Amino acid sequence: MTSIPSDYPIFGTEIRCPQCHQPIPALLLTDSYICPKHGAFEANPNTGELIHVQSGRCWHQWEGQWYRQHIHPDTLRFEIAEALEHLYQNGYRATQVIVAQRYKEMLGNSLEHHADWFEQFCFVKQRLYGVPVEFSPDQHTEPRWKIMNFEFQTEPGNPTNYTYPFLKAWR
Ligand SMILES: [Zn+2]
Structure with a gap:
């Protein structure tokens, strides 16, 4: 299967910030989303994870909702x-x-x-x-x-x- 390269991260042009639930935009040609309150989130196209760059917190999505993945x-x-x-x-x-x-x-x-x-x-x-x-x-x-x-x-x-x-x- 071939996938069409996209200019946007895997979750599209906009997501809801997993911390404050506000719509936040993707940065074109990156895997990042930027929340004005919480900073950068990085989408991993291989694992489907969304990582908060500053804290390393990780979320996965299920039916449009983010679920934090706990390690502690x-x-x-x-x-x-x-x-x-x-x-x-x-x-x-x-x-x-x-x-x-x-x-x-x-x-x-x-x-x-x-x-x-x-x-x-x-x-x-x-x-x-x-x-x-x-x-x-x-x-x-x-x-x-x-x-x-x-x-x-x-x-x-x-x-x-x-x-x-x-x-x-x-x-
Ligand atoms: Zn936020």
């Missing part, structure tokens, strides 16, 4: 905390957080192990900020989990699960 449990936990706060402010309570399988090992030690007295001989529940944690299906079964980080089940319920950063789009 603290940044993932912070993103979950921020999303929980946002849910709470909008009148929802998270009853479960489903975290991508690919973070299982990384997140492992930072989860609170909580044993209910009547269940302590059966299994130990894992929690994060008091919310029960499950891990997603394998990314080969559900490819979105290759890129997405987590989603919530909430009360009151909603026809669709809450997936960050869709929450941000509501702001």
Whole structure:
């Protein structure tokens, strides 16, 4: 297969900045996008990654949304905390957080192990900020989990699960 060389980076002439969600332009004949607030982002045509040049933070896109790819449990936990706060402010309570399988090992030690007295001989529940944690299906079964980080089940319920950063789009 041959691809037609383009004057623009792989994501086109304009993207939404993954940090502030404002439309930001591509620089012609480069792989870069420039946000007036956040500086340069570089698109990698081979991996589909978008890298924030200054911080090295990395995002992947799934159905038009950017998902930060975490390499440290603290940044993932912070993103979950921020999303929980946002849910709470909008009148929802998270009853479960489903975290991508690919973070299982990384997140492992930072989860609170909580044993209910009547269940302590059966299994130990894992929690994060008091919310029960499950891990997603394998990314080969559900490819979105290759890129997405987590989603919530909430009360009151909603026809669709809450997936960050869709929450941000509501702001
Ligand atoms: Zn920005």
